[in-house]
Amino acid sequence: MNAIILSAIWAVIMMLGSFMVKRKGNFRHIAAFGLLVLFVANIADTYGYSLFNFNNHGFLQFTRFGYLFNSIAIFSSLIYVLITGKEISRYGNHTAEYFALIFFVMCGVSMLAFYNNLLTLFLGIEIMTIPLYILTGSDKRNMKSNEAALKYFLMGSFSTGIMLMGIVFSYGGTGTFSLDVSRAGIPNLYNHVASFLEIVGLLLLLVSLAFKVSAAPFHFWTPDVYDGAPSVFTSFMATIVKAAGFIAFIKLCLVRMTATSAAIDWKMIFAIIIIATLLVGNITAVFQQSVKRMLAYSSIAQAGFMLFSLFSVNDFAKEGILLYSAAYSLATIGIFAVLVKMKDYTFEGYNGLAKKQPLLAATNTVFLLSLAGIPLTAGFFAKYYMLAAVVKTGSYLWLVIVAVLFAAVSVYYYFRVIQAMYFKDGNAETEAITPSFKAGLLLVAALIILIGVYPGIILNWLYF
Amino acid sequence: MSTSEILFWFLSVLALFSAVMVLVSKNPVHSVLWLIVVFFSISGHYLLLNAQFLAIVNIIVYAGAIMVLFLFVIMLMNLNRESEPQKNVWMKLFGVISGGLLLTIFVSAFRSSADIFDKTAQLNDGDVGLIKNLGKVLFDQYAFPFEISSVLFLSAMVGAVVIGKKE
Numbered sequence: 001m002n003a004i005i006l007s008a009i010w011a012v013i014m015m016l017g018s019f020m021v022k023r024k025g026n027f028r029h030i031a032a033f034g035l036l037v038l039f040v041a042n043i044a045d046t047y048g049y050s051l052f053n054f055n056n057h058g059f060l061q062f063t064r065f066g067y068l069f070n071s072i073a074i075f076s077s078l079i080y081v082l083i084t085g086k087e088i089s090r091y092g093n094h095t096a097e098y099f100a101l102i103f104f105v106m107c108g109v110s111m112l113a114f115y116n117n118l119l120t121l122f123l124g125i126e127i128m129t130i131p132l133y134i135l136t137g138s139d140k141r142n143m144k145s146n147e148a149a150l151k152y153f154l155m156g157s158f159s160t161g162i163m164l165m166g167i168v169f170s171y172g173g174t175g176t177f178s179l180d181v182s183r184a185g186i187p188n189l190y191n192h193v194a195s196f197l198e199i200v201g202l203l204l205l206l207v208s209l210a211f212k213v214s215a216a217p218f219h220f221w222t223p224d225v226y227d228g229a230p231s232v233f234t235s236f237m238a239t240i241v242k243a244a245g246f247i248a249f250i251k252l253c254l255v256r257m258t259a260t261s262a263a264i265d266w267k268m269i270f271a272i273i274i275i276a277t278l279l280v281g282n283i284t285a286v287f288q289q290s291v292k293r294m295l296a297y298s299s300i301a302q303a304g305f306m307l308f309s310l311f312s313v314n315d316f317a318k319e320g321i322l323l324y325s326a327a328y329s330l331a332t333i334g335i336f337a338v339l340v341k342m343k344d345y346t347f348e349g350y351n352g353l354a355k356k357q358p359l360l361a362a363t364n365t366v367f368l369l370s371l372a373g374i375p376l377t378a379g380f381f382a383k384y385y386m387l388a389a390v391v392k393t394g395s396y397l398w399l400v401i402v403a404v405l406f407a408a409v410s411v412y413y414y415f416r417v418i419q420a421m422y423f424k425d426g427n428a429e430t431e432a433i434t435p436s437f438k439a440g441l442l443l444v445a446a447l448i449i450l451i452g453v454y455p456g457i458i459l460n461w462l463y464f
Numbered sequence: 465m466s467t468s469e470i471l472f473w474f475l476s477v478l479a480l481f482s483a484v485m486v487l488v489s490k491n492p493v494h495s496v497l498w499l500i501v502v503f504f505s506i507s508g509h510y511l512l513l514n515a516q517f518l519a520i521v522n523i524i525v526y527a528g529a530i531m532v533l534f535l536f537v538i539m540l541m542n543l544n545r546e547s548e549p550q551k552n553v554w555m556k557l558f559g560v561i562s563g564g565l566l567l568t569i570f571v572s573a574f575r576s577s578a579d580i581f582d583k584t585a586q587l588n589d590g591d592v593g594l595i596k597n598l599g600k601v602l603f604d605q606y607a608f609p610f611e612i613s614s615v616l617f618l619s620a621m622v623g624a625v626v627i628g629k630k631e
Contacts, residue, residue, distance in 0.1 A: 008615045015622060056608045097626045104619035111612065119609050127616050134623035140631060 001052050001062070002041035003070050003110040010034040011103035018096030028085035031099040035078040038106065042070050058178055061116035065318055068461050069247050070113040072322060073240050076329040077106060080236060083337045083440040087232040091138045098138060101131035102236065109244040118167045118177045118205075121248060125163065125212065128244060129156055132237055136229040148228025155221045159211040166204030170256075173198025179255045193263040202256055206269070209252065213245040215307055216276035219300050223284075226296035231345075234292070235336030238299045243325035246306050250321055253310045270311040271399055277304035278406040285413045292345045294413055295335065298371065301410055302328055305403065308386040312393040319459050320385030326458055327370060327378030327451060334367040334444045337437075343429040350417055351426020357433060361421040363441040370448045372414040373407050378451035383407060385455075468512055475512070479505040492538045496531060503527040515593025 017030055041051065046067040081102075089095040108128030115121045133156065137149025167177070173195030174181045183194060190196045211218040226234045257266045281301030288294040306324050309317035338360055342349050354361035370379035387400050421428075451457060482501040489495050503526045510519035591597065602610055 004612070008618075011615075011619070011622075054607075057605045059608045092631050094626045094629070097622055100622055101619065101626070104615065104622070107615055117609075120612075123609055123612055123616060127612070127619060130616065131619050131623055134626055137627060140627075 001050050001056075001060070001114075002045040003038055003074065004107055004114070005052055006038055006041050007034075007103050007107040007110060010038065011100045011107065014096050014100035014103060018094070018100075021096070024089050024095055025086075027096045027099055028081055028088065031085065031102070032078060032081045034103065035074055035081060035106075039071065039074045039078060042067065042074055042110075046071070058180075059117045059120045060111075060114040061179075062114055064462055065322070066113040066247075068322055068458075069243075069325065070110050071461070072326045072329070072458070073109050073113070073244060074106065076240050076243075076326070076333060077102070077236070079330065079440070079444060080240070080333050083333065083437065083444070084232050084235060084340055087230075087340050090232075091230050092140060094138070098135060101134055104131045105236075105241065109240060112244045112248040115248065115251065116179050118170060118179070121252070122160075122163060122167060124248065125245075126160065128241060129160075129212070132233075132241060135233040135236070136225055138233065139230045142228075142230075144228040145230060148225045151228075152221060152225045155211070159208040159218075162204050162211075163208035166201045166206075166208060169197050169201030169204060171201070173201060179251070181256075181259070183259075191263045194260040199260060199264050202252075202260065203264075205252065209245065209249045210273060213242055213249060213303050213306070214300050215273050215303055216280040216300065219277065219280060219303075222300055223293060223296045226299065227290070227293045231292060231336055231340045234296075235333055235340075238295070238336075239329035239332045242299065242303065243306075243329055246303075246309070246321055246325065250309055250313065250318070253313050254318075258313055267311060267393075267396065270307060271396055274304055274307045274311060274399065275402060277301070277307060278403065282406045282409045282413075286409065288413070289347060290345050291339060291342075291347060291350065291417060294347075294417075295332070295339070298410065298413070299332070301406070302371065304406070305383060305386050308390055308399075308403070311396070311399070312389040314389055314392055316385060316389035316392050319462065320382065320389050322462070323378070323385055323451070323455055323458055324382040327382040327448065330444050330448055330451075331367040331370040331377075331379060334441060334448075335364060335371070337441060337444075338364045338367075341430045341433060341437075343431070347416055347420050348426065350420040350428055351424040353421040353428035353430075356428055357430055359438050360430070360433065360441065363445040364421065365418050366445040366448055368414040368417055370452070372411045374411075376449060376452050378448045378455070380452055381455040471508070472512055475505045475508040479509070493535070496534050496538060499534070500527050500531050503531070510593070513593060514591060517595045517598055518593055 013034065014027070014031065017027060021027065021030070044050075045062075046064070081099075088098050091098070105128050108124045108126070108131075111120055111124030111127065115124055133149055133153045136152050137145055139145035171177055174183065174186065181198075183189065186195055188195065190199060207218065211221075214222040226238060229237065253266070261267075277300060281297050281299075281304055285294050285297035285301060288297060306321060306328075309321040309324070311317075339345065341360070353364075366377065370377035373379045373383040387403060390396060390400050390403075420426075479502055482498045482505065485498040486495045486502065489498060503522060507519040507522045507527075510516075510522060
């Protein structure tokens with residue numbers, strides 16, 4: 001509750017700041033402080049110190065899982081603002097408003113971590129995505145940014161429509177918007193489990209949520225939008241927002257899809273989506289010439305791995321998705337932070353970076369290794385938990401083998417960047433690098449290695 | 465016949481007549497104007513059912529906003545007989561079939577469901593649609609989603625200003 005309300009309040013503070021604070025550079029300090037306040041408030045909330053107590057009539061459900069994810073999301077955005085916050089002021093005169101929109105997104109993210117009702121799911125998704133349409137189009141002079149924003153807006157609106165249709169069908173089948181349903185007394189249950197209408201509704205919800213997390217075959221917007229949006233905001237969209245989409249999705253799976261699994265084979269549906277996502281993401285990423293576009297496809301591929309948690313809804317999957325969202329968010333924020341500083345976004349633009357900026361190249365290597373899932377980085381344990389969750393379900397073992405093969409493919413395109421940085425001669429041009437930026441990158445790299453060596457540092461919080 | 469019954473029959477005949485007129489009038493602007501009459505007579509029905517809130521919202525949203533939108537589109541497209549696209553025979557046929565199916569479903573739903581038969585309307589004494597009850601539900605049980613949707617609108621507003629403002 002703290003995080004939901006405080007993030008909305010801080011968004012208003014940022015809006016007021018836009019005309020009360022004169023120095024443009026101060027906005028990111030205010031935002032970073034706000035995120036710190038959110039982080040502390042969320043942790044306090046976890047241990048029962050809630051600032052706002054009112055009966056929400058079952059619209060929200062506060063679980064340790066939700067709290068921990070929310071802490072991870074807020075912490076990642078804090079890191080994001082600290083490292084790349086300066087770049088946000090590059091686009092137009094509305095820096096404070098952009099930060100306000102980021103806080104609105106955080107409000108949506110917090111709602112998705114705690115929702116227990118399809119109504120709050122819808123509101124959370126909308127609060128999260130509407131500011132993103134604006135952030136995508138924030139580079140107003142750039143045609144690509146405009147195109148991306150319009151595309152994202154139109155496609156996103158359609159997927160919202162599909163989600164609403166799904167919610168309505170589900171309401172028709174169960175008579176309630178709440179996630180917890182007692183199906184006793186509902187006539188004409190399909191296979192004696194669930195109403196046919198509810199299953200149709202859940203399928204439509206699956207389509208729209210798969211769109212939001214960019215799972216194939218609903219991924220077509222992702223490369224264009226991630227490529228067209230200003231890199232700073234791509235970094236935010238590809239990490240925190242995507243992870244929040246997965247948290248919303250896994251909650252729906254844990255409650256509704258587990259309950260109706262006797263009526264429809266969700267595992268088969270998810271297996272098809274996973275294979276399609278891994279195939280599209282990894283194979284297309286191999287052929288990209290621009291690092292930014294490669295990262296867009298790699299984010300689809302990473303979504304394929306995160307989908308394993310929806311496939312095998314068990315305790316391992318819950319732990320895994322938390323670890324994955326932390327590992328993936330930190331690494332991707334780091335990679336984009338380096339990308340933003342590059343003058344040339346193609347692979348050639350990275351040629352010889354190791355000689356000019358050894359620290360940037362070294363930390364970037366750590367981030368890329370983490371995304372590829374090399375041991376001793378956070379990405380390894382994240383992928384390990386995902387696959388272990390599938391093994392634990394005892395079926396579909398071939399899915400694990402396919403996933404490992406695709407992870408091997410992903411190593412190719414991540415290592416192309418490393419190869420360009422270290423083994424190719426070139427004159428990689430970067431913008432001015434400040435010592436504090438370097439320190440931030442070092443911190444993120446250290447965190448990734450720390451989680452990679454000792455994943456319990458995150459997961460222990462789930463239990464005490 | 466009591467007053468409300470007279471009103472009911474009057475509004476029903478008005479609604480049906482103007483709905484037919486929407487379909488048969490040649491001028492699209494006339495169609496839209498007849499549609500406004502339909503909405504007003506339906507709002508009258510809501511009033512008869514003691515649902516004032518629904519009646520007002522129906523007028524504001526449909527007769528007000530959506531009809532203006534319709535008029536705008538029609539006047540913008542500047543329809544006349546020459547530019548009217550030729551309608552396919554199959555399209556007309558499928559239109560009739562799907563419309564007829566919808567009608568069948570409505571009629572059969574009303575005829576077959578015993579629990580709504582004979583009590584389709586709560587004339588005079590119904591209180592479900594009163595604003596008082598709506599407010600009680602909205603500010604008690606649904607308080608959280610109601611309040612949080614203000615955040616949604618605020619973010620959309622900020623976004624619109626950011627996108628629309630000159631650099």
